[in-house]
Amino acid sequence: MQVLNKSLQPGFEKKNLFDGVVGDLKTKKSFFLLLCACLFFSGCSGTSNWESSWPTYKTVLEKNDSIALIGRGDVFTLMRAKWYSNRLQIPMDSIYPFFENFSDSLIVKTLSESFSNITILEKKYQQRFPEETQKLDERIFIEGHFPEQGKSITLENKNTPRYLLLIHEITLGTDLNKSSFFDYSQKQNEIDQKKAPVNMSVIMSFTLWDNLTQVPLYSAISEQQRKIFPKTSLEDIADLLKLTIKEIPQKISSGVKK
Amino acid sequence: MRILLLLIVFVSLTFANEYFSSPYTIWKDGEYLLWTPDDSLPISPNEFCQALKRNNSTIGAPSCREIGEWQRDTISILYGNWLSNNLNKEMSGELLKARSKMMTAKISALEDKIVIFMTQKNGLLQIALFNETAAQPQAAGSVTLSNNKNAIADNIVKNYFAKNAERRLTKSERKRIAEEPDPYFQETKKMDLWVGANIGYSQAEIPLTPYNWYKNKLNSRVKRYRVTKDSLSLWNFLEDESLVLSAYVGATWYGIFGGEIFYRYSGHDVKTDSKDTTYRELDHWKFGIHDIGLTLHVTHSFNTTKWLEISPFAFFGFQYSFLAENIELKDNVKKPSAAYSTRIEFEDVYKGGVFGIGSRFLFKKNFGLVFRTGITTRGRSEDTTPDPNAVAEPTIIGGLTVDGFINAGIEYHWNWK
Numbered sequence: 286m287q288v289l290n291k292s293l294q295p296g297f298e299k300k301n302l303f304d305g306v307v308g309d310l311k312t313k314k315s316f317f318l319l320l321c322a323c324l325f326f327s328g329c330s331g332t333s334n335w336e337s338s339w340p341t342y343k344t345v346l347e348k349n350d351s352i353a354l355i356g357r358g359d360v361f362t363l364m365r366a367k368w369y370s371n372r373l374q375i376p377m378d379s380i381y382p383f384f385e386n387f388s389d390s391l392i393v394k395t396l397s398e399s400f401s402n403i404t405i406l407e408k409k410y411q412q413r414f415p416e417e418t419q420k421l422d423e424r425i426f427i428e429g430h431f432p433e434q435g436k437s438i439t440l441e442n443k444n445t446p447r448y449l450l451l452i453h454e455i456t457l458g459t460d461l462n463k464s465s466f467f468d469y470s471q472k473q474n475e476i477d478q479k480k481a482p483v484n485m486s487v488i489m490s491f492t493l494w495d496n497l498t499q500v501p502l503y504s505a506i507s508e509q510q511r512k513i514f515p516k517t518s519l520e521d522i523a524d525l526l527k528l529t530i531k532e533i534p535q536k537i538s539s540g541v542k543k
Numbered sequence: 544m545r546i547l548l549l550l551i552v553f554v555s556l557t558f559a560n561e562y563f564s565s566p567y568t569i570w571k572d573g574e575y576l577l578w579t580p581d582d583s584l585p586i587s588p589n590e591f592c593q594a595l596k597r598n599n600s601t602i603g604a605p606s607c608r609e610i611g612e613w614q615r616d617t618i619s620i621l622y623g624n625w626l627s628n629n630l631n632k633e634m635s636g637e638l639l640k641a642r643s644k645m646m647t648a649k650i651s652a653l654e655d656k657i658v659i660f661m662t663q664k665n666g667l668l669q670i671a672l673f674n675e676t677a678a679q680p681q682a683a684g685s686v687t688l689s690n691n692k693n694a695i696a697d698n699i700v701k702n703y704f705a706k707n708a709e710r711r712l713t714k715s716e717r718k719r720i721a722e723e724p725d726p727y728f729q730e731t732k733k734m735d736l737w738v739g740a741n742i743g744y745s746q747a748e749i750p751l752t753p754y755n756w757y758k759n760k761l762n763s764r765v766k767r768y769r770v771t772k773d774s775l776s777l778w779n780f781l782e783d784e785s786l787v788l789s790a791y792v793g794a795t796w797y798g799i800f801g802g803e804i805f806y807r808y809s810g811h812d813v814k815t816d817s818k819d820t821t822y823r824e825l826d827h828w829k830f831g832i833h834d835i836g837l838t839l840h841v842t843h844s845f846n847t848t849k850w851l852e853i854s855p856f857a858f859f860g861f862q863y864s865f866l867a868e869n870i871e872l873k874d875n876v877k878k879p880s881a882a883y884s885t886r887i888e889f890e891d892v893y894k895g896g897v898f899g900i901g902s903r904f905l906f907k908k909n910f911g912l913v914f915r916t917g918i919t920t921r922g923r924s925e926d927t928t929p930d931p932n933a934v935a936e937p938t939i940i941g942g943l944t945v946d947g948f949i950n951a952g953i954e955y956h957w958n959w960k
Contacts, residue, residue: 434641
C-alpha cells in the first residue's frame with residue numbers, strides 16, 4: 286500500500302517518466318551504433334563477384350543459335366598428377382596426354398548435348414588471339430586469349446557463328462580454391478604443407494563472346510568439389526568434369542541482364 | 544522574324560544525351576581532330592572550328608582537321624568499327640577501351656590533341672572524345688542529326704567543349720610534367736623532427752563515463768586548510784577544469800615509431816569552502832602543476848595531396864608532476880591562523896602515465912597542425928619501501944588523480960629522407 290502511495294506522488298511519477306526517456310534514447314543510440322558497426326563490417330568483408338555480364342547482354346541464347354567452341358582438351362590442366370597417377374594406375378609419363386584426350390572428348394560430348402548448332406574448332410585455336418585479362422570484379426581477373434576488336438571469326442565453310450564459347454582453362458586437382466587462382470589479393474597464399482586431400486576439385490573459367498560485336502557477353506569462374514572416397518575411380522572424375530561443363534549453359538542463361 | 548522563330552523551334556528540337564564523362568582538359572589554340580568510321584564526316588572540320596569559336600570565347604584560335612592517318616589505318620579502322628557497333632547509352636568508358644596494343648599506342652601518341660569520334664546510328668550522331676590520357680573515351684554521348692550542319696557542330700561544342708580552355712603547354716613543360724613524380728608517391732622519411740606548442744583544456748570528468756565516478760571529488764571542498772572527505776585524488780583539493788599549456792620536442796622514425804619529450808603547465812585554484820570563515824585572512828591560494836614527461840608514438844601517414852600529409856597517431860608514456868604552491872595572505876593580516884601554518888602539503892613529486900590519440904596535419908612538409916585527446920594520471924611515487932616499524936599507514940594524498948584533456952597545437956618540422 287505504501288509503495289502505491291509513493292508512486293502516486295507527482296514528483297515520483299515525473300522522475301520515472303524522465304528515466305524512461307533517457308532509457309529510450311540510450312537504446313536508440315546503442316541500436317544506431319550497432320547498425321553502424323554492422324554496416325562497417327559488412328563493408329569490409331566484401332564478397333567477390335565470380336561472374337560478369339556485358340551491359341547489353343539481354344537476350345537469352347536460343348538452343349539453335351550458331352555457336353563455336355574454342356578451348357578443348359588443350360586448356361585442361363592437371364594438378365597433383367602423381368596422386369591421380371597412383372589412384373588411377375596410370376603411369377606418370379602418360380597421365381598428361383591421357384587426361385588431355387579424356388577431357389577433350391568429355392567437353393565436346395557434353396557441350397554438343399547442350400547446344401544443337403555448335404561448331405567445335407580445332408585445338409589451340411585460341412593461340413591466334415592476343416592474351417589479355419578480363420575483369421570480373423575489383424580483384425578478380427580471368428587471363429585468357431580473346432578475339433580482336435572489330436574482327437569476327439569466320440569458319441572454313443564461310444559461315445560466321447553468332448557466338449563464341451571460349452573456355453580459358455579447366456584445372457583438375459585436389460582441394461583447389463578459385464580464390465587462390467583468380468583473386469590477385471590472395472594469389473600469394475600458398476600453403477606449404479602436405480596434407481591428405483579431402484576433395485577432388487575442378488576450376489573452370491569461360492566467356493561467352495558475341496562474334497558480331499566482339500564483346501564478352503558473359504564471363505564466369507566456377508568451382509566444383511567432390512569428396513574423395515577410397516574407391517574413387519575414373520568415372521567419378523568424369524562425373525565431376527561433366528557437372529562442371531554442364532554449368533556452362535546454365536550460367537550463360539542465368540547471367541542475362543534483366 | 545520568321546527565321547528567328549524557326550530557329551527557336553529548331554533549337555528546342557535538338558537535344559543531346561550524355562552516356563558518360565570523366566574530367567578532361569580543353570586547350571586554348573588546341574588541335575581538334577575529327578574521326579569517323581562512316582563514309583564521310585557529318586560536319587566539316589571548318590564548320591566545327593567555327594562552332595568552337597562561336598560558343599567558347601576562351602578557345603583562342605583552334606585548328607581542326609580530319610584525322611586521315613587514323614581513317615586510313617587498318618588498326619584504327621577495326622577499333623573505329625567496333626566502337627561504332629558498341630557505343631550506346633549503357634556503356635562506360637572502361638568497357639569501351641581499345642584493347643589492341645597498337646591502337647593504345649596511337650591514342651597515347653596524341654600529345655595534347657583531342658580526337659572527336661563521330662558515327663551515325665539510329666538517326667543520331669554518336670560522339671566519343673579521346674585524348675592521350677587513356678586508351679578509352681573520356682566522354683561519350685549523342686546529339687540529334689539535322690540538315691543544319693552548323694547546328695550539329697554547335698550542339699557538340701555546347702555539350703563537350705563549353706568549359707574554360709587552358710593554355711597549351713610548351714614542349715619543355717609537357718616533358719617536365721611527364722617526368723614529375725606522382726604527387727601521391729613520397730618516400731618514407733627516415734626521420735621527422737618537430738618542435739611545437741599547444742593549448743588545451745583538461746578536466747577530471749572524462750566524457751562518456753558516469754558522473755557518479757566524479758561526484759564526490761568534484762563536490763569536495765577544503766575546510767580549515769586541510770580537511771576533505773577524501774584525499775585520494777588531487778581534485779578533492781583543486782579545481783579540475785583548467786587551461787593547459789604545453790611545449791614539446793619529438794621525432795618519428797621511418798614514419799612509424801616516434802618519441803616526444805614535453806613540458807606542460809596548468810594552474811588550479813584550491814577549492815576552499817566559502818562558508819569556512821578561516822579563509823577570511825587569505826588573499827589567494829592556488830597551485831601550479833608542472834609536468835615533464837616522455838611519450839612514445841605509433842603513427843601512420845597518408846599523403847593526401849602534394850602539400851598535405853595526414854598522420855593519425857597514438858601515444859603513451861609517463862610523466863612527473865610537480866605542484867608549486869602560490870598562497871598569499873591579505874595585506875592587513877599580520878599573523879596567520881594556526882590552521883594556515885598546518886595547511887595541507889602535497890608530495891614533492893607525483894608520477895603518472897599519459898596516453899591518447901591524435902592527428903597531425905602537415906602542410907608543405909614543414910608546418911604542422913595537431914589535435915590530440917587523451918587521459919593523464921598522477922600518482923604517489925613509491926620510491927622507498929614502507930618502513931615496517933611505522934605505526935600506521937600514512938595518509939595518501941593524491942594517490943590517484945585522473946583527468947582527460949584535449950588540445951590543439953602548432954609545430955615546425957624538419958625532415959630527413
